[in-house]
Amino acid sequence: xxxxxxxxxxxxxxxxxxxxxxxxxxxGMTERGPDSAGLAMFGPSVAANERxxxxxxxxxxxxxxxxxxxxxxxxxxxxxVEPKVNHAVLTTTLEPDTVKIWLKEHYPQLHLLxxxxxxxxxxxxxxxxxxxxxxxxxxxxGTHLVGHTRMATESAITPAHAHPFTAGEDWCLVHNGSLSxxxxxxxxxxxxxxxxxxxNDTEAACRFLQWRMREGDDLETALNHGFEExxxxxxxxxxxxxxxxxxxxxxxxxxxxxxxxxxxVAIASEFRSLAHLPDIKNAKVFxxxxxxxxxxxx
Amino acid sequence: xxxxxxxxxxKPLREVNQFLHGDASLLDGKSVVIENPNGAxxxxxxxKSDVHVTIKGHAGYYAAGMNQLAKVTxxxxxxxxxxxxxxxxxxxxxGFASNAAAATANGGLLVIDGDAGLRTAIALKGADVVVGGxxxxxxxxxxxxxxxxxxxxxGEGLGDSIYEAKxxxxxxxxxxxxxxxxxxxxxxxxxxxxxxxxxxxxxxxxPDSFKQYGSARTLYHFHVDNAGAY
Numbered sequence: 220x221x222x223x224x225x226x227x228x229x230x231x232x233x234x235x236x237x238x239x240x241x242x243x244x245x246x247g248m249t250e251r252g253p254d255s256a257g258l259a260m261f262g263p264s265v266a267a268n269e270r271x272x273x274x275x276x277x278x279x280x281x282x283x284x285x286x287x288x289x290x291x292x293x294x295x296x297x298x299x300v301e302p303k304v305n306h307a308v309l310t311t312t313l314e315p316d317t318v319k320i321w322l323k324e325h326y327p328q329l330h331l332l333x334x335x336x337x338x339x340x341x342x343x344x345x346x347x348x349x350x351x352x353x354x355x356x357x358x359x360x361g362t363h364l365v366g367h368t369r370m371a372t373e374s375a376i377t378p379a380h381a382h383p384f385t386a387g388e389d390w391c392l393v394h395n396g397s398l399s400x401x402x403x404x405x406x407x408x409x410x411x412x413x414x415x416x417x418x419n420d421t422e423a424a425c426r427f428l429q430w431r432m433r434e435g436d437d438l439e440t441a442l443n444h445g446f447e448e449x450x451x452x453x454x455x456x457x458x459x460x461x462x463x464x465x466x467x468x469x470x471x472x473x474x475x476x477x478x479x480x481x482x483x484v485a486i487a488s489e490f491r492s493l494a495h496l497p498d499i500k501n502a503k504v505f506x507x508x509x510x511x512x513x514x515x516x517x
Numbered sequence: 518x519x520x521x522x523x524x525x526x527x528k529p530l531r532e533v534n535q536f537l538h539g540d541a542s543l544l545d546g547k548s549v550v551i552e553n554p555n556g557a558x559x560x561x562x563x564x565k566s567d568v569h570v571t572i573k574g575h576a577g578y579y580a581a582g583m584n585q586l587a588k589v590t591x592x593x594x595x596x597x598x599x600x601x602x603x604x605x606x607x608x609x610x611x612g613f614a615s616n617a618a619a620a621t622a623n624g625g626l627l628v629i630d631g632d633a634g635l636r637t638a639i640a641l642k643g644a645d646v647v648v649g650g651x652x653x654x655x656x657x658x659x660x661x662x663x664x665x666x667x668x669x670x671x672g673e674g675l676g677d678s679i680y681e682a683k684x685x686x687x688x689x690x691x692x693x694x695x696x697x698x699x700x701x702x703x704x705x706x707x708x709x710x711x712x713x714x715x716x717x718x719x720x721x722x723x724p725d726s727f728k729q730y731g732s733a734r735t736l737y738h739f740h741v742d743n744a745g746a747y
Contacts, residue, residue: 471616471635471653474597489596490556490575504575504594506615506634509653 221382221395222248222347222368223456223475225463225486227515228361233482238359240496244485245347245356245366247492251395252368255381256350257342259391259458262361264336265310270388272309272318273332273340275378283307289325303354306332306341315388330379330416335389337361337460342381362517365458367393373401374419384422386429389460394421395488396453396473404448424449428457442466442512456486461517471509478502484515520548530557537587541566556596561589564606578615581608584625597634600627603644616653619646622663628717635672638665641682647717657684658694666713668722676730680737684730685710687722696736700729 224244228234237260245256265271276283287300290309298311311318315334322329332340341354347368351357367382374380383391398404401420404427409415413426413433427448431441438457445455445466452472457464465486467475478485478493480502485493493499507513523533533551537544544566551572554560558577561570564587572580575593584603591599594612603622610618613631620636622644629646635653638646641660651669658674660682670688677694683706684697693699702710702724711724 470655474615489577490594491577492556494555494575504612506594506613506632509635 220251220370220372222251222488222492223393223395223454223486224248224366224368224488224492225364225456225458225465225484226366227363227463227484227517228482229480229484229517230482234362235360237361237364238355238357240483241359241364241366242351242357243495244487244492245351245368247494248368248488249347251488252370253346254371254376255342255344255369255378256347257340257367257369257381257383257393258351258354258356258359259333259338259340259365259383259385259393260359260361261337261363261389261458261460262339262359266312267336268312269310270312270315270318270334270336271339272311272315272322272334273338274307274309274322275330275332275342276305276307277328277330277378279305281305286326290321293325294321303341305343306354308339333385333391335460338385338389338391338458340383340385340391342367342383343378344376344381363458363463365391365393365456365463373397374417377417379417380419382421383458384419384425386425387432390457392421392425392428392455392457394424394453394455395475396451396468398424398449398451398453400448400450420451424453424455438464438514439512446510454488463515465507465513466511467507467509469510475507476504477507477513478504479515520550522550522552524552525555525557525560526553530560534559534562537561537564537568537570539566541586544568554591554593558596561587564589575612584608594631595629599629600625600644603627613650618648619644622646626713626716632669638663638682641665645713645716647713647719649717649719651688654691655694657682657697660684664709664713666710666717666727668719676732678736679730679732681732683709685727686730687727690728690730693730696733697730698733700731702727702729 283302290298382393398420401423404423454473454475548569554574556577562582565585567586570589572591578596579598581589582601584606588607590609595610595614597615600608601620603625605625610629614629614633616634617636619627621640623642627646630649632650633648633652637652637656639658641663643662647666654672657676661680667686671690673692674694676697
């Protein structure tokens with residue numbers, strides 16, 4: 220089991236309270252995923268020439284100030300580091316490849332969770348309420364988000380194994396389900412030069428879509444290839460710079476429910492997580508069909 | 518009739534269900550309203566008296582599961598396994614129902630006004646199910662007895678490996694499962710269908726607009742040519 224939640228706020232006036240709207244959604248999925256939780260938040264964009272890098276240190280006593288100083292000293296370029304417990308968002312104009320190489324060389328213990336202009340990722344072990352509290356999810360502001368609560372069934376319980384996973388800038392994915400051919404997918408993709416960070420089955424699905432999009436597929440074509448090659452059960456929820464997308468496996472083994480309202484679109488594994496959204500009574504609530512792609516744009 | 522109200526925002530579901538499991542002589546004929554169900558699982562499961570329960574909103578998994586005698590109305594949608602293993606009584610879902618509605622149900626009537634998900638009436642053992650909308654794939658899989666009436670369409674693999682249950686579909690069937698075939702509707706079956714349509718509030722629907730499906734009976738009888746397979 221696992222829980223997924225997604226929220227895209229259509230009403231600009233409600234975007235400053237997206238964190239507050241989301242919190243009961245994430246906590247509502249605690250029974251489906253009590254061991255870890257994660258959130259990809261699409262917030263205000265950095266400047267056109269900048270990118271932000273979501274970093275995870277593993278320990279709360281990590282010296283983020285020193286990292287900022289080292290970065291600026293070694294690379295002679297400005298960087299803003301905004302720490303939040305054992306996560307930090309580093310903003311710079313430097314090319315992602317250069318940043319990645321520098322991080323690997325000087326701070327190999329850090330995990331790079333995401334790169335983009337809009338998206339920050341936070342993920343950690345603990346109940347959804349604990350993780351949300353640790354990173355102050357309640358006060359997040361933005362346009363849309365993708366969240367996950369995990370009940371690990373196939374790989375270790377670590378922050379790195381928690382969802383969301385990313386496959387490109389401002390692109391993330393969460394998964395409820397299990398894949399039976401994750402290992403063979405991983406071997407195939409490694410042969411194609413795709414790098415993996417964990418042995419998690421969701422990461423295999425994520426890297427598969429990354430590979431398809433690298434080969435020129437748009438998201439829909441990539442997902443159609445996914446229906447052919449991903450063997451197992453899944454509801455996948457994806458977030459990009461301006462949209463949320465959802466698919467369920469052809470056997471509809473894993474649940475999802477959608478509420479479309481003039482003010483927002485909310486997605487969750489179960490209605491429990493949608494019940495407390497404002498004016499939910501007037502939302503169009505429905506269950507997505509298996510093997511169909513649903514997309515909501517900002 | 519006396520009506521009792523429970524608010525699930527204020528009272529734990531376990532206490533509400535324990536109340537509904539009380540002495541039948543005290544519950545028979547009573548009306549119970551459950552407010553703020555908010556998708557909770559297991560609402561009104563295991564009822565065994567002639568009590569009328571109205572759930573004012575969306576129910577989670579297994580709502581009215583194992584029902585006996587009671588009449589349960591869900592004013593919103595129902596999660597997976599609504600009325601699973603029902604023995605008798607009536608369960609009415611005014612919205613849509615998720616997967617495996619009425620799975621293994623032995624008796625009683627499940628009415629779903631909207632669509633139903635995959636595996637509706639899987640392993641049905643004698644209950645009647647009327648779906649106002651469409652059903653997902655693999656519905657009536659290995660259904661042994663009872664009737665499944667679908668006013669809309671059916672997905673893939675309808676009635677796969679079916680035994681003696683009867684399926685009536687007014688819309689289109691994406692595909693039939695193994696050993697499921699179209700049947701000619703007898704006068705007796707037409708009456709079963711007409712009665713079910715009336716009970717489910719669809720008296721205006723013409724029973725002659727349905728096609729009937731059932732078992733070709735090639736899978737479940739022992740066939741000597743297959744002896745080597747055992």
